[in-house]
Amino acid sequence: MTTAQHAATSRLNYQDLSVPALRDLLDTNGYAYVDGIPGDFDHVAFLTRIGPLMPQYDGELIWSIRAEERFAELYHSLNTKPLFPHSECYEFTGRPPKYLALWCLVPSDDGGGHTTLADMYRFVDGLSEAERTHISTRTYRFFSSAGVQDMQLGRVAEHPFIEYRDGRPPIVRFSLNNVDKSDDEVLPGVLNRAVEYFDQEHIAVNYATNSLLIWDNHRMTHSRTGYTNHGRHLRRVWLDET
Template identity: 30%
Template sequence: MPESKGRASGLVDLPRELEADLIEMGRTFADWNVEGTFLAHSTIEHYRAGLDSAPLFHGFRETLLSTLGGAAGGYAVVRLRGIAQALGIDDRFLRLATAVLAEVATPFQPFRRWPLWKEIGTNLDANPGLSTGTGYNAFHMDLVNATQPPDYTTLLCVRPDPLGGGASILSDARAAVSHLPTSSRSLLADAAYRYGSFFNLSDVGDEYRPFPVLDGRPADAGFVRFTAKMLTESDIDAAHAQAARELADQMVAGQVSFTLQRGDLLIVNQHRWVHGREPLGDGQHTIAPEERRLLLQLFLRNRKYVPVAG
């Protein structure tokens, strides 16, 4: 079970009967097809027909959707460990995980150079604060500088850190905003923030530079556009930087942390929550590269989205 700290967790367990059904499906699902950057509709329908044949899947789907949505929702950890043990985390497992995610929203890959599932390994030479680094990866949303970021980001644990580090951290961004004074929220609504580059992307709109942290839109449509890296890697005036630091402090104060295990699938609703990672365990140089922490990432787009040129 993931170690969990902070508020009530979003753990979603599978009934044993459903797990057994999904293991059998994982052995029979066909390879997926993509249309542009999106999982093909024909593949989604094929997978859905299989999932709907499992008597307990409807109830599981409703639980998952309610965990990710609603005023109190925003993230889920779907524990597929038994399936990972039975199938191994290979193409069969990934087809099944993709089928489950397609019931939340449409899987897609905005980075043109990567396959549908993108590897996030451990690189001892990378900047420690990057997703592939070994240090603290501060709170952020993915593709913060796109006009239409992915609605959900997902992370599948293939291998946890053998040294016990790398806990996932999450925070309810909208709850954090609610604790700020009006003056700070007003500054965060200004288009005064910048971060990152923007190239070789598809279906995430245009570059948003500068952008506001708070866009004033409803929670199901807008974002709290935040990445802690903009405070150290961008030129922001003192007043706007201070407002963002206050928000970062509130995110840390309300954070949830847990350590993903092999087969755990984390789904984060980017309209509501931000995510990050605690440092990996000391001594990564003693671990063989093929045994270091490895995640796979996949993005989801809500059905109502109309693709645009990236």
């Protein structure tokens, strides 16, 4: 999907924002981007109409994403480096958040810092039946990134790559670098093809001040392009399934 298609299919202007309109885009495309938001808009109050807030790594409900020098040499969202495609909370023992939402306080002004997204349901549909069966019936050891571990907030959990559920859409847990794939003959190839798919199919979101991006974390993988503006500042919430 090109950026132009993204703008046409999953973008809402603030004047058209409503819970039904947002849910429709999330159900159809897996994500929604809202711009034209005024400065006095209460992002948190609106998002709680989509789902209940979940505590994040540090137990708080709102996580600030702003580069810190202490994390410059670690793999971490709190620096300016690119991130690999991943889902969120693959290393949590319970159900990961259904939705991730980011809103922008200070955008990057250097052409970087884009959030990139790709639909993993489409990728999984393209796997062979044998591959889907293998990665949905075997559990894998997922662990926190180096940056989260450095904050003494690391976790470890075991899950299948795809979790099929009765009466609910599946959960795809994805990490390229924080999953133990050493004793599996199928997963390494699947991961490599997933990254190729992500590189070809992702959309890129360039934030404006106050803009909001929300996506289905059970369906979409996300990453980030690198940037140099240390003033870039986003806030994030996790929303549980209802």
